[in-house]
Amino acid sequence: MEYPFTRIEKKWQQIWRERRIFNPPDFPDKPKYYVLSMFPYPSGVLHCGHFSNYAISDAISRLKMMEGYAVMQPMGYDAFGMPAENFAIKHNSHPRITTEENIAAMRVQFDFMGFGLDWEREISTCRPEYYKWGQYLFKKLYEKGLVYRKKSWQNWCEECQTVLANEQVENGQCWRCHSEVTQKELEQWYFRITDYAEELLDFSKLIDWPERVILMQKHWIGKSEGTRIEFPLEDGSESIPVFTTRPDTVYGVTFMALPPEHPLVQKWLEEDPDNRELHDFCHKVINEDKLLRAAEDTTKEGVFSGRYCLNPLNGNKVQIWVTNYVLMDYGTGAVMAVPAHDQRDFEFARKYGIPILLVIQNPQQDLVLEQMTEAYVEPGIIANSAPFDGMDSEAAKAAISARIEELGCGQVTSTYRLRDWGISRQRYWGNPIPVIHCPQCGVVLVPDSDLPVLLPDNVQVGKTTSNPLLSVPEWYMTVCPKCGAAAKRETDTMDTFVDSSWYYARYADPKNDKAPFDPAKAKHWLPVDQYIGGIEHACMHLLYARFIGKFMRDLGWLDCDEPFSRLLTQGMVLKDGAKMSKSKGNAVDPGYIIDRFGADTLRVFLLFASPPDKDVEWSDDGVMGAFRFLNRVWRLIEGNLDAIRRGLQLNVKLEEVTPPLRDLLFSTHSTIKKWMDDCQNRMQYNTAIAAVMEHLNHCVAVKDPARLKDSDLAVFAEACGVIPQLIYPFAPHVAEELWQMLGHEKLLHDSGLPACKEEFLQRASVTYVVQVNGKLRGKLEVAPDIDPEELKKLALEVENVKHSLQGWTVKKVIVIPGKMVSIAAGKQ
């Protein structure tokens, strides 16, 4: 017989809805707990990965409710973006329509699972009431000088017909469609995330973020400390700033390396239209595949520009080369080349016969220039550097930097690998950038009263090769809000990561039509206490959201430094070792599983299969195992209902409990203890469930419960009676039903945590293991408070121990309280 999961699940979903247990007020009288899962893109289907994510967040949420918190667990849709646009093209429809249809379809699936979500707070980023405030936020950023426009070489995805931010390029491919990313020169809007680089490196306010994610962000931001030095051009007209982490090698500079994109190089190209060599080289390199050009094994190439600059420290003439190995967008976009002490410069200098000058000597073994096959990059003793000779090179870094600052030709500084966030997208289905381009006034922000800039509906989606909004003149043709002249709207839309960089705050006040949210409400609910999502967003969404969170704090809208206190990166759901996907044909339909075994079974399976942060390997048999477990729980309680209900009225009198039930009593309380530790401290639900299974096995083993004497019956009833509480976070529907059957009035979220009573954790006897030289040789059942000396004596008298000690001499006996006696013996 299978337990009636369909009836039960429907019933409790309805009761929860009616009692509004998942709809906390704005200012609850209990302490708050904010649980958030990264919102999904509305594809129309929830797959196993979603369910695994939400099963985890729902378990946390229900646990916190039992613990007495007012829990908010909202849900919404990351609805703008390329996939929606492509989906609509494929179905010959409009993204607005397909997106809303998909949202409706997904809502049904959410409901089937019975997740404790507050649907009154639902948001969808593609609705004007939401994106209006994204535009407002853009304006705030602009007003604070954190938005600018710049023409430069962009990561361009031909397939998606749009640019991509650096974070969105993976191994030279688009993060979404995995087609090759090329370079295109475009004028783009940027958010100055680099202004927050230093603060983004401060991870101290994050309580439980995976070390891995912190490390990834740290590397991504890539702070490096060094010195900025100005190298004046020979003619004195201007100077080239460089950034170096090796100021100790300045005297060894023999050439200057510039990328073709460098403004000075661009200027020279204009001045010397006839310099074919330079023109050809620059043209070739700029149009080269960026990935290829950046590859480490790409041959270093360059041409001499024919110009010189001067080393500010000694006045030496320095050749200026245009090369393919310097990046325009890192540091100052120029490198002082020290071939003796930098491998790249070394290779380049050898290839083009540029002089090499040793300025650091290896203290172990003198370097001889002619014999060097690679650069010497280790610290050493300064040489050929006039006043600094003989100094330790590490000390010289500071000394030479100080000298540079004294001379006024540079300063100690830091530079970051992180670039500003390019947020323009040449796509239709996104939030319009609230800007008007006026021929007279230039860039003009759309006044607040005109927000939102509504996305027009009548766009020829997918038919254009250029920005789709350019096909709607009646939309982009407008008048300048300042001077009234004919003007043109910005036709780029915002990166969808802008939408998701502040949504967590909107949930605190999702229907506000006067502001993005009421700061008082947001300050109450934020930060998010537990955030859950995939690790793929480590350097994208999670970095952007931290940045915008800090910005909103600086506006006074929030009072937390970090939007997400705790982060859990959940694993993927795999089948046959590979990520489930429709294209691979290995996807499992969660709908079928729910129909056949119920939502609780699916949840238990997903949570039991592995710890939350590890991948889950799908297994049909595993689902059966979860189903069997819930059936066993059902049969235990339903089959002994009268006895349990009777026993729950009785008190446990310890002295009257018979030994087998004494063990069950211990099991009840040690299980509660382990369960609490696993759920609250370790966030390891697989072992929490395993502990309940083990306890269930003990309960089931009790024979003829109805005939137990009072104290034994009380123990049995308590043992069984606590199980609904223990499975509530994982299988809430069946838990709630059983809890009600046991006669409880309150719902489980309001039942408090099960109590572990220390006095029942005392056992009548303890098993000690006896080891001889690390090998298990016997066991002892003794009183828990046995005298150690007595215990040693007993251990040495164990038959098997005596036998294995024959011909050996005992050297030491070690007692590990409650666990073992270890005997060290030697040959004598």
Next chain:
RNA sequence: GCGAAAGUGGCGGAAUUGGUAGACGCGCUGGACUUAGGAUCCAGUGGGAUACACCUGUAGGGGUUCGAGUCCCCUCUUUCGCACCA
């Protein structure tokens, strides 16, 4: 190349501070029961062996320790992130 994490039965995974390796589940083997089910219950299940005083075993090799899956050194493999960052 650099950085990080990991490697435990036939499988998913336990072992939290160095203390009985393999909890729990799946699968498998044998049995019981049966209004034959995707049922339930009982027993067994790391590998050996001369099968209850044994040996061996956590990728491989060394080391520390009374005791190592856990700590240290070396090697191998896998996964992930970054990748000319000056």
